[in-house]
Amino acid sequence: MPANPDDASGSDRNQDAGVRERLLELRHVSKYFGGVRALHEVDLVLNRGEVVALVGDNGAGKTTLVKVISGVEHPDSGEIAVRGETVRLDSPRTAAANGIHTVYQDLSLCDNLDAVLNLFLGQEIAGSRWRGRPLNRHRMEVEAQRVLDSLSVKIRSLSTPVGGLSGGQRQGVAICRALVSDPRLVLLDEPTAALGVSQRAEVLDLIGRLREQNRGVLVISHDLKDVQQVADRVVVMRLGAKVAEFTRGNYTSSELVAAMTGAHEAADA
Amino acid sequence: MTTATTPAPLDQTSREVSTPLTSRIVEALGGTYRSIPVLVTLAVIWLFFYSQNPAYLSFANITNLSLQIVTTAILALGVVFVLLVGEIDLSSAVLSGVCATVVANLFVNHGLPLTLAIAVGIAVGLVVVFIEAQVIIFGVPSLIVTLGGMVILQGLLLVVLPPEFTVSVGGTDYAKIVNTHLPTGVSFAVAFVGWAVYCYSRVRRQRERRGSTSSSLVVTSVVIPAVVSGIVIFGLVAVLSHGLGLPLPVLILTVMLLAASYATTQTRYGAHLYAVGGNREAAQRAGIPVSRMIIYSFLILGLCAAVAGMVDASRLLAVSNSSGSGPLMLNAIAAAVVGGTSLFGGRGSVWAALLGALVIGSINNGVQLLGLSTEVQSFATGGVLILAVAIDVVITRGSLRPNRR
Numbered sequence: 001m002p003a004n005p006d007d008a009s010g011s012d013r014n015q016d017a018g019v020r021e022r023l024l025e026l027r028h029v030s031k032y033f034g035g036v037r038a039l040h041e042v043d044l045v046l047n048r049g050e051v052v053a054l055v056g057d058n059g060a061g062k063t064t065l066v067k068v069i070s071g072v073e074h075p076d077s078g079e080i081a082v083r084g085e086t087v088r089l090d091s092p093r094t095a096a097a098n099g100i101h102t103v104y105q106d107l108s109l110c111d112n113l114d115a116v117l118n119l120f121l122g123q124e125i126a127g128s129r130w131r132g133r134p135l136n137r138h139r140m141e142v143e144a145q146r147v148l149d150s151l152s153v154k155i156r157s158l159s160t161p162v163g164g165l166s167g168g169q170r171q172g173v174a175i176c177r178a179l180v181s182d183p184r185l186v187l188l189d190e191p192t193a194a195l196g197v198s199q200r201a202e203v204l205d206l207i208g209r210l211r212e213q214n215r216g217v218l219v220i221s222h223d224l225k226d227v228q229q230v231a232d233r234v235v236v237m238r239l240g241a242k243v244a245e246f247t248r249g250n251y252t253s254s255e256l257v258a259a260m261t262g263a264h265e266a267a268d269a
Numbered sequence: 270m271t272t273a274t275t276p277a278p279l280d281q282t283s284r285e286v287s288t289p290l291t292s293r294i295v296e297a298l299g300g301t302y303r304s305i306p307v308l309v310t311l312a313v314i315w316l317f318f319y320s321q322n323p324a325y326l327s328f329a330n331i332t333n334l335s336l337q338i339v340t341t342a343i344l345a346l347g348v349v350f351v352l353l354v355g356e357i358d359l360s361s362a363v364l365s366g367v368c369a370t371v372v373a374n375l376f377v378n379h380g381l382p383l384t385l386a387i388a389v390g391i392a393v394g395l396v397v398v399f400i401e402a403q404v405i406i407f408g409v410p411s412l413i414v415t416l417g418g419m420v421i422l423q424g425l426l427l428v429v430l431p432p433e434f435t436v437s438v439g440g441t442d443y444a445k446i447v448n449t450h451l452p453t454g455v456s457f458a459v460a461f462v463g464w465a466v467y468c469y470s471r472v473r474r475q476r477e478r479r480g481s482t483s484s485s486l487v488v489t490s491v492v493i494p495a496v497v498s499g500i501v502i503f504g505l506v507a508v509l510s511h512g513l514g515l516p517l518p519v520l521i522l523t524v525m526l527l528a529a530s531y532a533t534t535q536t537r538y539g540a541h542l543y544a545v546g547g548n549r550e551a552a553q554r555a556g557i558p559v560s561r562m563i564i565y566s567f568l569i570l571g572l573c574a575a576v577a578g579m580v581d582a583s584r585l586l587a588v589s590n591s592s593g594s595g596p597l598m599l600n601a602i603a604a605a606v607v608g609g610t611s612l613f614g615g616r617g618s619v620w621a622a623l624l625g626a627l628v629i630g631s632i633n634n635g636v637q638l639l640g641l642s643t644e645v646q647s648f649a650t651g652g653v654l655i656l657a658v659a660i661d662v663v664i665t666r667g668s669l670r671p672n673r674r
């Protein structure tokens with residue numbers, strides 16, 4: 001377990017500790033759907049200021065693992081600890097209360113609403129009950145601009161419906177939405193799928209800025225090139241189990257592919 | 270990662286410059302200026318009938334028109350709320366008949382005080398739509414639930430009616446609802462209060478924004494809206510209260526529209542309403558109580574149906590087994606859609622109810638005034654409805670050309 005990774009990008013922020021804060025820890029988490037083993041005894045550690053990529057072939061259990069962490073599915077066995085304390089993540093709201101925010105692959109944006117309302121969806125800044133909880137549009141706009149600026153997301157106007165934005169801008173809004181609640185851990189499900197070349201670069205840039213903000217980032221991706229570019233640590237899953245873990249610079253593409261396809265097991269044996 | 274920042278803005282600007290004018294117009298019409306096509310349609314209709322018969326735009330006929338559209342507009346307002354969450358309703362017109370009948374029966378035949386009878390009528394409306402909403406949340410499509418509900422309510426209407434199948438309310442306080450007129454002085458005072466509140470809210474917003482990046486000129490954000498709204502408000506009051514004074518139903522409709530407009534555009538409830546209509550799954554994930562929002566929309570529809578039914582009964586001086594039947598339901602849905610509410614949910618404003626009802630009411634009124642046959646009325650109303658939905662499809666799709674299949 002890389003409790004003290006040698007990568008130095010974020011460790012100077014926590015010099016006193018020497019070890020980065022452990023945001024999330026999964027211990028022997030298993031999940032079955034009927035007779036199908038979706039997750040088997042998965043251990044996973046996520047630290048502050050670190051980007052971890054979760055890779056694997058289709059059906060490797062990546063999505064199930066994300067659902068377990070984001071509170072959508074409950075593990076059949078094993079435990080989850082957030083900052084050292086064992087928790088039960090019953091629902092997406094509990095996960096959010098524990099500082100975990102998920103950006104889904106479909107982005108979960110309301111195309112008919114503008115960027116401000118999308119950023120604050122479900123957590124609007126509103127006034128008193130007797131006036132019918134009026135939105136404080138001004139404060140929301142100021143805050144939205146601050147969050148968008150913090151990740152250098154540029155959009156034409158805060159009041160255009162997000163349906164008219166480009167794919168990269170929509171991804172930017174979706175990631176910024178995660179930041180409105182100031183989470184410690186951001187889960188990104190396939191953030192670069194279905195994006196063009198420059199938009200993909202934009203999103204990878206965003207992930208880097210999340211790390212600079214000293215948050216933990218878990219990226220699920222199919223794209224090994226993106227993974228190698230952005231991840232401090234790569235966790236490889238295969239058939240519901242964690243089969244390998246690499247730290248930045250200590251692996252080659254072929255090693256990664258071998259782990260994903262199971263070739264290295266044959267070599268080990 | 271290092272190459273990220275330079276290509277992105279370039280790509281963006283070139284894309285915006287090359288956007289063709291037509292698609293930019295389509296986009297603008299989908300947003301802030303959604304009601305412009307409807308207003309143009311309305312102007313064309315008014316000019317056409319005025320050119321045929323100048324009496325069309327006389328004070329008397331405008332007041333008459335406003336009374337004719339009130340029932341449709343109030344019902345359409347409820348329908349807008351249901352359409353905004355992506356559902357549909359077919360039962361509210363008959364429900365309005367049931368509510369009006371309950372009130373008339375309790376008031377005329379059982380001697381209950383009018384206010385109590387009205388309260389019971391509204392409660393009946395709320396209970397019926399609450400049950401419908403529960404079945405819809407259970408998973409039955411709203412089209413089917415409210416279609417079945419419409420048939421059941423037609424039966425219920427016969428149950429709540431006395432054996433002679435009609436209750437006359439002529440000469441009672443019930444009939445006075447529609448015949449009450451606010452004296453011109455009072456109407457102007459009410460209008461002034463409303464206008465002052467509006468101006469105050471603009472000033473407050475401007476003060477809040479002062480010094481921030483999004484602050485705008487006092488002239489554009491306070492003075493111009495205040496002057497324009499003042500001309501519109503006092504002009505309308507002057508026209509409508511010409512003669513006997515401002516009709517009470519018009520005031521009821523205005524108050525309901527203003528309350529609905531505030532709730533949908535300024536409050537958290539409104540944001541959640543549009544979110545549920547725009548992307549139900551996303552709303553759910555964001556922690557918005559989707560089922561509760563659907564129930565709220567139907568409860569508002571129930572309230573609107575009850576009020577519309579009472580106004581209609583008061584205007585017709587009776588309730589009978591034909592209350593709420595006829596073209597009322599289709600006119601209400603058509604009004605909501607013609608006014609710019611999307612059938613697919615999440616798009617449209619509460620003012621659509623008024624504008625749509627005005628378009629349909631103006632056609633009907635004009636056709637009757639010119640003594641044309643009812644076929645013409647049907648052709649025109651149906652044509653306008655299809656045209657309005659076609660416009661909505663173009664706006665939703667963002668392009669004039671059909672999708673390739």
